[in-house]
Amino acid sequence: MSALTTPCPVEPPTAQPDADDAPLAPERDGPPPIRAPLEPPELAAIYDEHAHSIYYLALRMLGDPTQAEDATHDVFLKAYRKLGDFRGQSTVRTWLYRITINHCQNLLASWHRRHVFPTEDDALYERAPSTADTPLRVLENKELGQRIQKALDALPDEYRLLLLLVADEKLSYDEVGALTRQSADAVRGKLHRARKAFALHFHQTA
Amino acid sequence: MSQSNHKLQHQIKQEQDALARHTAGARAGLEFTTAEEAIRADADATVLPPAIAERLKKSIQAEPPPSKRSWWKRIFGH
Numbered sequence: 001m002s003a004l005t006t007p008c009p010v011e012p013p014t015a016q017p018d019a020d021d022a023p024l025a026p027e028r029d030g031p032p033p034i035r036a037p038l039e040p041p042e043l044a045a046i047y048d049e050h051a052h053s054i055y056y057l058a059l060r061m062l063g064d065p066t067q068a069e070d071a072t073h074d075v076f077l078k079a080y081r082k083l084g085d086f087r088g089q090s091t092v093r094t095w096l097y098r099i100t101i102n103h104c105q106n107l108l109a110s111w112h113r114r115h116v117f118p119t120e121d122d123a124l125y126e127r128a129p130s131t132a133d134t135p136l137r138v139l140e141n142k143e144l145g146q147r148i149q150k151a152l153d154a155l156p157d158e159y160r161l162l163l164l165l166v167a168d169e170k171l172s173y174d175e176v177g178a179l180t181r182q183s184a185d186a187v188r189g190k191l192h193r194a195r196k197a198f199a200l201h202f203h204q205t206a
Numbered sequence: 207m208s209q210s211n212h213k214l215q216h217q218i219k220q221e222q223d224a225l226a227r228h229t230a231g232a233r234a235g236l237e238f239t240t241a242e243e244a245i246r247a248d249a250d251a252t253v254l255p256p257a258i259a260e261r262l263k264k265s266i267q268a269e270p271p272p273s274k275r276s277w278w279k280r281i282f283g284h
Contacts (some may be wrong), residue, residue, distance in 0.1 A: 166244035
């Protein structure tokens with residue numbers, strides 16, 4: 001892992017970002033840290049460290065274990081193909097998350113499976129009776145997974161992604177903001193409503 | 207005889223208490239205060255399918271070796 005964070009001796013010139021890691025650089029106070037480009041032998045270590053998180057994100061975004069398995073395979077294959085393009089302007093984790101989010105969103109769009117709830121906007125969640133302070137209870141882990149999936153599926157896409165990313169304690173609010181194309185302050189602001197919406201739907205799944 | 211009955215009743219009571227505690231524990235289940243906390247517990251309980259790594263290995267073996275040139279070298283040709 002140390003090779004992934006070794007500072008590059010010469011700062012490379014700025015270039016046009018590609019689609020996968022473009023949004024990862026902003027939202028930072030200073031210049032982004034420069035890291036050495038990844039080399040293929042490091043893929044195994046990257047997989048060991050991040051595969052579980054990538055699989056879980058894909059699982060809860062797609063809602064299907066088989067499709068999540070395919071997506072995880074495709075994300076790491078894409079990462080392998082793009083290792084030379086990784087410029088180190090983000091962490092490897094956020095780079096992989098960006099690939100995963102794009103991949104899953106493309107799948108969801110192509111399947112016409114995007115959940116649109118025109119009536120369930122922010123105002124609706126604000127008006128809804130507050131269940132956010134009520135503990136989220138389940139009997140066992142199996143039930144937990146099913147109910148979390150149902151609650152997440154009922155949320156607007158933005159809230160679902162926001163909660164899944166914020167739940168990863170290895171991601172900062174800045175990184176979550178970069179991945180969702182908004183500021184860290186906007187993330188904090190929306191998180192309250194996302195939690196409230198999640199609690200509302202979670203309790204409804206009981 | 208009555209002492210034996212008393213002992214048996216005590217044993218039954220102990221077993222019933224243990225069963226009640228177990229049932230109560232199962233009913234209590236898991237409790238979370240925030241969505242993120244529940245999601246983290248769910249993530250911890252989710253197992254990464256081992257088949258992905260094997261499949262990925264085969265896919266990578268079938269791939270041409272990726273370019274080792276750095277992105278700025280490819281762009282600026284140094």
